[in-house]
Amino acid sequence: MTSIGTGYDLANSIFSPDGRNFQVEYAVKAVENGGTSIGIRCKDGVVLAVEKVITSKLLKPGANKRIATIDKHLGVVYSGMVPDGHHFVDRARDEARAWRETFKTPISTSDLSSRMGGYLQAYTLYQSVRPFGITAIIGGFDSELEAPVDGQVGSGPSIGAGGKVEGKHGGPGLYMIEPSGMYWGYYGAATGKGRQAAKAELEKLNLAEGTLDLKQAVKEAAKIIYIAQQDNKDKEFELEMSWISNADGPTKGRHMEVPKDLLEEAERLAKKAISEDDEEEEEGNEKMEE
Amino acid sequence: MFRNNYDNDSVTFSPQGRIFQVEYAAEAVKQGSVVVGLTSKTHAVLCAIKRNAEELSSYQKKLFAVDEHVGLAIAGLTSDARVLSNFMKQQCLSERLTYDRAMPLELLVSLIGDKAQLNTQHYGRRPYGVGLLVAGVDETGPHLFEFQPSGLTQEMLACAIGARSQMARTYLEKNLDQFAACGRDELIHHGLRALKETLVQDRELTLENTSVGVVGLKELGKKALEPFKVHDGPDVKDWINSVADEAEAETSAEGGEGEGEGGEGMQVDE
């Protein structure tokens, strides 16, 4: 690596002569070693999924959740250094709380992403701190209904100016934030060790067309995690998934774990899809040999 | 000699994305004497080997009560552990004062995890040089958590940290399936046997060097609590004897078949 030995990579916030901050790039390396995380934004909600590598048989199965709830309607998953992820989640919760205190209404997915992008960016500015060793995916569903003001107890006058904005608002949101603090909105986002394979699969879903629904997305997400994991088959892992629908959907606008039966169904289909792929591959190989 | 430039502080990533200072802190945990923790459906047990600096000195405490329903075991720098232990005590008391309830374990452990994480991201601090096993019972039953200097906390069914703890972990992995159904004394028995695996030749579990901490539910499905208690000295005599008897029985049965269920785990160190 060209960075080593130049001295420009020994502290955070230092530019190299060609304009790079190596410490941030190294932080990205920490992310690239972590278990794969993905997010899918579909027409009626968002799905988050993560591959949790089982580092020890002694770990309690099903415990040690990696997907966190930030506000009722917001969830986060991340790849990289897990304690850094906790720090990120804590801060995101503080931001969501502060927003409610100021504006008496829930923070939107894009506003939270902006605030957190700013927070991560600040950790690239000083020698006294190091950047976050995570890439985080934020998923949310901003209410499409007329949002009540927090603490509102009556409906107010039934006629007269209400200060309401006409037209459609709210909807699903998905953002991915990198250690540099840079973030983009996505239809499908992937990070961590298996991100390349996961991205290739996400592209096949044509998410921009807005045809995939939430239940299908859950199944696709499970499949993608299984496919992305193919390269380290020897490592055991646990699949964790969460989802957010609109107020009429299965989660009623809240971020929650995917129910057990649906998760198991999705895992079963994912395993099946993978074994079929393997068979095809084998068949292909045989033909090649012929 | 190759000089590592990336290990001077905890705010510098290596080109591979590692933070050496944190990894070194994890080494300090391995210097501490071993502690073992394990859980059943009703109980959480901690077992520890205590060290004395010299023949005539007292033994260093390894187990601490945090609250009625939580206790912890330490491996590494004792003074760092006391900082965390005191913090946890305060948090538990505050939870009782504010909500009149026992602090949920997961919440308690995440608080020290977050505290430790900050030390790995800001200059001028150092990571905690201690690993903890936190055992307790809350609304959702018995729990065991491992805490590492990196700030990583994980819920475990069983765990061992400290010097030569790999031996104990091997024992725990081998017998993991049995723990859930174990009664209180059975679970302690497994804990001490795991502990025994880590001992070097000619060392034994004694009344002086062994500590056992127990917390649990008096009855499965009921709320009544058996508060966390550390057992030392004469209190652990029967338990140690039961483990010793088994070892003898095994030696006498050598050549023949093993002693069934109990025999298997003992072979690692011999």
Add this chain to the structure above:
Amino acid sequence: MDHRPQAWGRPRDDVYGAYDASYLQANGPNQHTQSPIVTGTSVVAMKFKDGVVMAADNLASYGSLARFTDVKRIRTFADTSIIGFGGDVSDMQYLDRHLTELGIDEAYQSEAGHTLNARNLHKYLSNLLYNRRSKFDPLWNHLLVAGLDEESRPFLAAADLLGTTFTSPSLATGFGGMLAQPIMRRYVPDEAAVAGVSRDQAVEVIRECMKVLFYRDARSLDSYSLAIVTKDGVELRENEKLEQQSWAFADRIKGYGTQTV
């Protein structure tokens, strides 16, 4: 005329005499809320064998003016507990936001099966109220908290603006303490009696109490909220109406106002 900024928006000295600016001075004692402004009246609640029934009318009064007639004064918490608010409505709204935050915080762990039960909630709120009164800045409310405790038994307790707490098989705030309590106590004089009261009976008693309160409390309304909390969750109906009112007793009341006969 005085054009200095400090005189802006004030009565003219030359017309109304010297302005009393003493309240603008920062020295002297600090004064916080001295009285509630927009208020809700009674909250009533009683236990029955499987849970608790609670009711409060939908009125927020501005002094003696019936100012807002669709104000819901019972709120749920985590779908396991209910809180009824008597007293200042803006302080109630503050508490409502506070409880929303608390509910979100608690839900971080909810997958692990933890949630504050009614007893935890009551402890928290009474601490909050006591803390505020100790700063001489009270939240001007009288709360009833109902739900189940950790042993799944019905739980009902009150906390007031001083942080005083009280528990009983039946409770009422404000006027209800005088008018509704005697009625409810006929059915649940003590804890032992709770086991003998069914859900329907308890609802019936609470409806009766709401009616008596509407007859005799001038700051009350005939539209009210009724909540029933059991182990199956909370059932909250926010637009109940008082039925079968009879004002026949009214002309027999003697001794008030300008009445001479």
